[in-house]
Amino acid sequence: MLSSRIGILGGGQLGLMLLQAAIDWNLDIHVLDPDPEAPCRKIAPKFTQGSLQDFDTVYNFGKHLDVITIEIEKVNVEALEKLEAEGKHIYPQPSVIRLIQDKRTQKQFYLDNNLPTAEFILTENRNDVASHSDFLPAFHKLGRDGYDGRGVQRIATEADLNKAFDQPGLLEKAVPFEKELAVIVARNPSGEVETFPTVEMVFHPELNLVEYLFAPADINEAVDKKAQEIARKTAEAFEIAGLLAVELFLTAEGEILINEVAPRPHNSGHHTIKANVTSQYEQHWRAILNLPLGSTKAYGPSAMVNLLGEDGYEGPAVYEGMDKLLETKQVFPFLYWKAITKPFRKMGHITIMDENIEALKEKVTFIKNNIRVISK
Amino acid sequence: MLSSRIGILGGGQLGLMLLQAAIDWNLDIHVLDPDPEAPCRKIAPKFTQGSLQDFDTVYNFGKHLDVITIEIEKVNVEALEKLEAEGKHIYPQPSVIRLIQDKRTQKQFYLDNNLPTAEFILTENRNDVASHSDFLPAFHKLGRDGYDGRGVQRIATEADLNKAFDQPGLLEKAVPFEKELAVIVARNPSGEVETFPTVEMVFHPELNLVEYLFAPADINEAVDKKAQEIARKTAEAFEIAGLLAVELFLTAEGEILINEVAPRPHNSGHHTIKANVTSQYEQHWRAILNLPLGSTKAYGPSAMVNLLGEDGYEGPAVYEGMDKLLETKQVFPFLYWKAITKPFRKMGHITIMDENIEALKEKVTFIKNNIRVISK
Numbered sequence: 084m085l086s087s088r089i090g091i092l093g094g095g096q097l098g099l100m101l102l103q104a105a106i107d108w109n110l111d112i113h114v115l116d117p118d119p120e121a122p123c124r125k126i127a128p129k130f131t132q133g134s135l136q137d138f139d140t141v142y143n144f145g146k147h148l149d150v151i152t153i154e155i156e157k158v159n160v161e162a163l164e165k166l167e168a169e170g171k172h173i174y175p176q177p178s179v180i181r182l183i184q185d186k187r188t189q190k191q192f193y194l195d196n197n198l199p200t201a202e203f204i205l206t207e208n209r210n211d212v213a214s215h216s217d218f219l220p221a222f223h224k225l226g227r228d229g230y231d232g233r234g235v236q237r238i239a240t241e242a243d244l245n246k247a248f249d250q251p252g253l254l255e256k257a258v259p260f261e262k263e264l265a266v267i268v269a270r271n272p273s274g275e276v277e278t279f280p281t282v283e284m285v286f287h288p289e290l291n292l293v294e295y296l297f298a299p300a301d302i303n304e305a306v307d308k309k310a311q312e313i314a315r316k317t318a319e320a321f322e323i324a325g326l327l328a329v330e331l332f333l334t335a336e337g338e339i340l341i342n343e344v345a346p347r348p349h350n351s352g353h354h355t356i357k358a359n360v361t362s363q364y365e366q367h368w369r370a371i372l373n374l375p376l377g378s379t380k381a382y383g384p385s386a387m388v389n390l391l392g393e394d395g396y397e398g399p400a401v402y403e404g405m406d407k408l409l410e411t412k413q414v415f416p417f418l419y420w421k422a423i424t425k426p427f428r429k430m431g432h433i434t435i436m437d438e439n440i441e442a443l444k445e446k447v448t449f450i451k452n453n454i455r456v457i458s459k
Numbered sequence: 460m461l462s463s464r465i466g467i468l469g470g471g472q473l474g475l476m477l478l479q480a481a482i483d484w485n486l487d488i489h490v491l492d493p494d495p496e497a498p499c500r501k502i503a504p505k506f507t508q509g510s511l512q513d514f515d516t517v518y519n520f521g522k523h524l525d526v527i528t529i530e531i532e533k534v535n536v537e538a539l540e541k542l543e544a545e546g547k548h549i550y551p552q553p554s555v556i557r558l559i560q561d562k563r564t565q566k567q568f569y570l571d572n573n574l575p576t577a578e579f580i581l582t583e584n585r586n587d588v589a590s591h592s593d594f595l596p597a598f599h600k601l602g603r604d605g606y607d608g609r610g611v612q613r614i615a616t617e618a619d620l621n622k623a624f625d626q627p628g629l630l631e632k633a634v635p636f637e638k639e640l641a642v643i644v645a646r647n648p649s650g651e652v653e654t655f656p657t658v659e660m661v662f663h664p665e666l667n668l669v670e671y672l673f674a675p676a677d678i679n680e681a682v683d684k685k686a687q688e689i690a691r692k693t694a695e696a697f698e699i700a701g702l703l704a705v706e707l708f709l710t711a712e713g714e715i716l717i718n719e720v721a722p723r724p725h726n727s728g729h730h731t732i733k734a735n736v737t738s739q740y741e742q743h744w745r746a747i748l749n750l751p752l753g754s755t756k757a758y759g760p761s762a763m764v765n766l767l768g769e770d771g772y773e774g775p776a777v778y779e780g781m782d783k784l785l786e787t788k789q790v791f792p793f794l795y796w797k798a799i800t801k802p803f804r805k806m807g808h809i810t811i812m813d814e815n816i817e818a819l820k821e822k823v824t825f826i827k828n829n830i831r832v833i834s835k
Contacts, residue, residue, distance in 0.1 A: 085781060099482070106479045106502060109794045126482060128501035360789055360812070375786040382758045405461060410751040413736055418485045436736070 084372040087172075090115065090145055092135050093154035094123030096419040096429065097348045100356065101154060102126050104364035115144045122420040138162045145171060152325060152371050154347055156184050157228060174272070174324040174371035175346040182321070183346050187226040187253050193341055196320040199313060200341045201332070202256040212238070212247035212254055220257040223247045235291055258340060260332035264300050265351035266314035267363050269370045272324045277376040279363065281310045282351050284330075287391075290427055293350050295388040295447050297440065298358060298381060302333065309339050317341060326367045328352065350389065350429075357415045357434045358385035383436055386443040388450050390416075390431035392424035398458030400424035402431070408454055413437060414446060423458075430456040460748040463548075466491065466521055468511050469530035470499030472795040472805065473724045476732065477530060478502050480740035491520045498796040514538045521547060528701060528747050530723055532560050533604060550648070550700040550747035551722040558697070559722050563602040563629050569717055572696040575689065576717045577708070578632040588614070588623035588630055596633040599623045611667055634716060636708035640676050641727035642690035643739050645746045648700045653752040655739065657686045658727050660706075663767075666803055669726050671764040671823050673816060674734060674757060678709065685715050693717060702743045704728065726765065726805075733791045733810045734761035759812055762819040764826050766792075766807035768800035774834030776800035778807070784830055789813060790822060799834075806832040 085108055091098050094116030102123055105112050114127040117134050124130055133140040135155065141162035145151050150172040151163065163177040182188050193200040206212045212223055219241070225234035225248050236246040237257065263286060267279040283300035284293045300307065314329040321327060321344075328349030330342040352363035361369070361377030369376050392400070399422060408414055418431040433454070435446045461484055467474050470492030478499055481488050490503040493510050500506050509516040511531065517538035521527050526548045527539065539553040558564050569576040582588045588599055595617070601610035601624050612622040613633065639662060643655040659676035660669045676683065690705040697703060697720075704725030706718040728739035737745070737753030745752050768776070775798060784790055794807040809830070811822045 085778070103479060103482045106475070106796075107791070107793045109796050125504035126502060369785070374782065377785075378788040402461070406750065409745070409753075412754040415483070417483045420482075420485050 084150075084374060085110065087111070087149040087372065088113065088147065090148040090151040091123075091154055092141065092144075092151065092158045094118070094121035094127065094130065095154060096122050096421075097154035098123045099126065099420060100353070100362075100364045100417075101152075101348060101367060104356075104362060105368060107365070108368070110368065113144070113148060115141070120422055125420065135159065142166065145173075150174065150371060152347075152367070153180065156180055156346065160184065172272075172371070175327075176322075176324060179321050179323050179346050183344060185226045186224050186229065186343065187251065189343065190253055190255075192320070193317075198317055198320060198341055199339060201258045204254045206247075206252050206254050208251075209244070209247045209249040212252075213241075213244050215254055216241050216244070218254055218256065221254045222257055224253050224255060226251040226253065258332055258334055260334050260340075262300065262302065262333040263342070264302070264310050264331040264333055264339075265296075265349070266310055266329050266331065267349060267352045267355075267366075268314050268318035268323075268327045268329060269363075269366045269376050270318045270323050270325070270327070271370045271376060272373045275376050276315055276318060277366070277379055278311050278315055279352060279355060279359065279366075279379045280381055281307050282354075284351055290391075292427075292429075293389055295386055296351060296354070297443060298354055298385050298387075301440065306333060306337055306339070313339050313341065317344060321346070324373075325370050326352075326363060350432075353417070353432045354385045354387040354434045355379075356417070358382055358436055383438065384440060384443060385437075386435045386447050388433045388435070388447055389429055390418075390433060390454065390456055392426055392428040392430050393455045393457045394426045396457040397425050398423060400430060401457050401459055402454070403457055404454040408433070408450065411446065411449070414450075424456050460526075460750060461486065463487070463525040463748065464489065464523065466524040466527040467499075467530055468517065468520075468527065468534045470494070470497035470503065470506065471530060472498050472797075472807075473530035474499045475502065475796060476729070476738075476740045476793075477528075477724060477743060480732075480738060481744060483741070484744070486744065489520070489524060491517070496798055501796065511535065518542060521549075526550065526747060528723075528743070529556065532556055532722065536560065548648075548747070551703075552698075552700060555697050555699050555722050559720060561602045562600050562605065562719065563627060565719065566629055566631075568696070569693075572693075574693055574696060574717055575715060577634045580630045582623075582628050582630050584627075585620070585623045585625040588628075589617075589620050591630055592617050592620070594630055594632065595619075597630045598633055599630050600628050602627045602629065634708055634710055636710050636716075638676065638678065638709040639718070640678070640686050640707040640709055640715075641672075641725070642686055642705050642707065643725060643728045643731075643742075644690050644694035644699075644703045644705060645739075645742045645752050646694045646699050646701070646703070647746045647752060648749045651752050652691055652694060653742070653755055654687050654691055655728060655731060655735065655742075655755045656757055657683050658730075660727055666767075668803075668805075669765055671762055672727060672730070673819060674730055674761050674763075677816065682709060682713055682715070689715050689717065693720060697722070700749075701746050702728075702739060726808075729793070729808045730761045730763040730810045731755075732793070734758055734812055759814065760816060760819060761813075762811040762823050764809045764811070764823055765805055766794075766809060766830065766832055768802055768804040768806050769831045769833050770802045772833040773801050774799065776806060777833050777835055778830070779833055780830040784809070784826065787822065787825070790826075800832050
């Protein structure tokens with residue numbers, strides 16, 4: 084399988100880290116991305132500029148390949164289905180991508196498979212949402228095309244109803260949770276499953292995206308066991324081949340609820356490049372090439388901070404504070420080959436390792452105070 | 460310094476691993492190599508095909524860059540000297556490359572700087588060697604152009620004198636040594652120095668190249684301290700900016716002698732990609748970009764096995780036994796993007812981690828018995 088011709092739909096930072104991992108095994112990787120300045124552009128052995136959502140583009144890209152994977156869910160599934168029918172290995176499977184692409188079918192899937200998730204109501208439009216004001220406070224989520232914090236609105240009271248999307252979506256009960264957790268699961272076509280240690284994510288208060296995370300999560304053993312089990316069951320229910328990142332809520336009562344999943348490498352696993360025996364990226368290759376899965380053991384506690392473009396700056400990116408950062412031992416910046424910064428754009432991440440959580444937290448604070456992505 | 464335009468002379472496996480490490484920091488890398496199928500070809504953001512030994516080629520390659528480094532010593536030093544005079548940062552410095560390129564000046568340098576090394580006699584030709592039969596047993600080493608085991612002949616008795624090179628070289632007393640050790644040192648232009656833990660190399664009985672190594676070396680603390688000190692002193696004597704790999708002999712009497720050095724990433728440091736906080740490749744970037752050096756701490760014991768092309772096979776490379784290998788936990792193959800295998804060509808390496816040296820040795824044996832690089 085190592086000599087397969089492999090395609091990745093999407094050439095962003097996740098694709099870049101997949102490529103970097105693929106260098107170890109000489110994997111022959113072709114990348115498709117609409118952006119001629121995509122992060123993968125300069126590193127990919129082969130790069131095709133083209134739409135991920137256009138049937139012909141995706142089909143033509145895939146027909147000369149053996150194995151096709153994704154780094155983003157928003158792709159033309161019909162083309163992948165046709166390629167699959169013609170005998171290509173498409174992992175994750177098009178059926179799984181289709182199911183997950185729409186948060187509505189995704190939520191229904193949890194219900195149908197007895198997987199714990201917050202109560203929800205499917206909604207067709209804004210009026211529909213308004214008719215469920217007894218369900219508030221809730222989150223209104225767009226069925227399709229939400230990404231990186233977009234496509235989710237908190238509707239606390241009737242006064243917020245104007246924020247609801249006027250498109251098919253779902254209204255999800257706002258669960259008062261204590262922590263947000265994530266478990267990345269890998270499953271190969273032979274059915275072997277491995278989970279990464281549970282991480283604890285701290286979200287940006289406004290942006291609805293991960294600001295930083297700690298691994299392992301600061302939770303007790305029983306909760307951890309439950310989180311790991313639910314994540315594993317979810318991956319098995321999907322029968323996914325590849326990675327499944329499972330985002331979870333931990334409630335005050337110790338209940339674990341599935342928030343959402345992503346069928347690919349995930350922001351909550353960046354730290355595994357440095358902190359774990361096998362990174363999520365190598366594990367993804369192992370999974371989709373039907374190789375034995377690697378050890379997910381961590382070498383020690385770690386944290387990961389997302390480097391976002393500073394608000395108020397747009398233009399050629401400058402990473403302020405890098406020299407100072409590199410003086411700190413066991414701190415590993417990873418920049419995303421994005422020439423242009425924009426407010427809150429994901430421009431890189433920094434993995435931190437240290438003996439204990441207090442030392443990690445100090446380094447997180449240091450990074451938040453000293454590193455900025457601005458423009459000239 | 461992270462935004463410098465950087466050039467690497469040489470696009471082999473060392474260049475490839477330098478490139479892979481450079482992805483983390485978006486380093487803008489240009490590679491020069493004479494081979495259109497060089498390992499770096501498909502991954503390098505920019506690749507120029509051309510001779511490393513031709514003045515004009517090297518000068519023209521370098522004149523649009525800010526920082527130039529090497530992954531092989533056999534390069535046109537005159538061109539680098541001109542570039543340095545024009546204000547480019549050339550690390551390692553051309554003067555250091557020149558000194559090390561010739562084993563004769565290299566040996567003389569140790570003598571001049573009170574650095575311990577085996578006794579030697581400079582020789583001009585084969586007759587000259589023959590006139591020193593009282594110095595045998597000895598090794599005859601070519602002054603220039605030895606590489607990967609080539610350029611060294613053991614002259615045990617007068618009967619072997621016909622094996623001596625008929626070019627300028629040196630006759631080095633054959634020291635009965637117990638072990639061969641190596642210490643990789645990094646030094647940046649500001650003078651900061653860090654050493655990697657001492658490794659123990661096991662050489663192939665005939666090929667005179669590393670078959671496998673263990674880190675850390677199985678030596679007592681006093682010997683280790685001495686090895687570390689000598690390596691550090693050697694790097695400081697050269698005032699090198701970049702990496703210096705120092706190969707050492709440990710004699711039965713516990714004496715440490717310098718065998719030879721390489722002013723670049725080295726075979727004896729491949730395991731650091733997986734086993735150490737900072738890999739030798741990242742450390743090289745830190746050193747030549749005058750950034751603070753990273754921690755060289757190891758996460759645990761490791762071994763590294765070179766994957767050589769099987770004798771008797773030449774042609775498109777096939778890695779036999781990879782699937783089986785990947786079932787073993789904490790085993791990390793790295794293949795070198797070489798399409799064609801040849802007998803004893805370095806085709807890849809495998810890093811192994813485990814709790815103790817016995818488990819490591821078992822895995823080394825497993826690899827030697829089960830992995831072969833052959834051709835179809």
